[in-house]
Amino acid sequence: MEIVKIEGLTFTYSGSDTPAISDINLSIEEGEFVLLLGPSGCGKSTLCRCLNGLIPHFYAGKMEGRVIVAGMDVSKTPTYVLSQHVGMVFQNPENQLFSLTVENDVAFALENLGIPRDEIRRRVDFALKAVGIEDLRKRSPFELSGGQQQKVAIASVLALMPKLMVLDEPTSSLDPASAKSIIETILKIRKELGTSIIVAEHRVELLADKVDRVIVMQKGRIIKDGRPREIFVSEEMVPYGIPVPKVVSMAKGVNKYFQVFNEIPLSSEEFEQDIRRFVHDKVR
Template sequence: MSLIKFSNFHFRYKGNDEYALKNINLAINSNRFILLAGETGSGKTTLIRCLNGLIPQFYAGYYKGYVEISGKNTTKTSISELSNDVGIVFQNPENQLIAMNVEHEIAFGLENLGIPKEDIKEKIKEVVEITEIESILDKAPFEISGGEQQRVAIASILVLEPNVIVLDEPTANLDPLFAKKIINLLKKIQVEKKITIIISEHRMDLILPLVDEIILMKEGETLTHGTKDKVINTNIFENLHINKPKLYSIFNELKNRNQFQYDIPVSIQDAVSLLKTMK
């Protein structure tokens, strides 16, 4: 059974003529790091809203087909129950942070579940270590930087131990250094916890070397979903109007000039070993 399954799923927001999602079929498995890529307006955020039942339960509209999370139909399972499986960090995490201080923020979800105080302490300790936020535990959410807010939002979700964590453009408001730190942190969490992380992200140079799979979206459709090596070597990827990683652009140009006939490498290390074998 797939962790996440979309079957002929369509969704149109109330008041819109166009479907924001058109005939989505996807099967997502456990223990994967997945990039969700596509132009602005292609439906990435809308797809993410389907993963904990916000669509179709919270956003008004019309749907066809179904989405299942760990076998549970998202129209028949409450958003709070689905949130046990899928934790989502939306854009602008500051809107998601509501408690007096960071420690309470992370404890909040567990307290709501009625978990004993001692266990809460243990769980908080672990996620605080992973996300490296020991020094800001007693700060208020508005006192900390954007990068720290992002870490706190991730810790608050991680502590609930979901099978899937989804992040919608988590580095959009961060400078390149903090963006790199957050993306590396997510990779570390994915590998350590063996969960599935799905990330919508424009910083291709940073993210591509780390992900296992890519889902490409355009105009409400998923154009393709597969391992990154497979996806980036397709014409679909070449023709999509998104930021391409520099490494990709260089090798793709060589390919188009018939000066390179292998699969395009996805990291600097891969490129170096490939070039060594070619000489």
């Protein structure tokens, strides 16, 4: 089943003459893991906002076309209903936190939905465990590191058990080690829960070989949609300044001198395996 179906979507913010996104047509299957790429200002955040109803419910502008998420027409569905199906995580975790303790923050949306106490407790435990922050539950979110705060934000969304999670540059305000930890958390959620995930993320190194699909945007349009290998290995994307995992260019460089890689690797693990195999065959 499709978790997202977008038809002819164009959105222009109030006060702007040009659409932020234009004629977007997109289907995403339930369980798919999608990486959204594109230069600053190309419309990634705008597209993400259309998936949980922030557009058109909170942002003023002109919307054309249709966005169906989990079978619901986003423009006709209240955001509190959508929030139970689509979880959204943003760039700056501190903007998403407001309670005195981590566990209250994670429980907040559930309480607002009138979910029974026992069920809330069960879901909060589940979400904190899934994200690996059970030890932080009594802490104040405001005394945590940026990476820990982002994990609280992810847990708050997970507690709603959404069918789709949309993460808009979740690591861009974090240091490299925290960013890595957040990406590992996303991979764990994907592996253990099979949640459909759309993530806009510039740090492609840890995701390139894990996602099912890469969507590339430019100037408000989708210009390429394909498997990671098609996007990262073909030279065609180079002029668009799409971030490519370092191992791809390294492997291409090596292959100019020795045919080490039959298929260009997307991760350092694949890279290492191929090098080992090559050396092993040579010394035999």
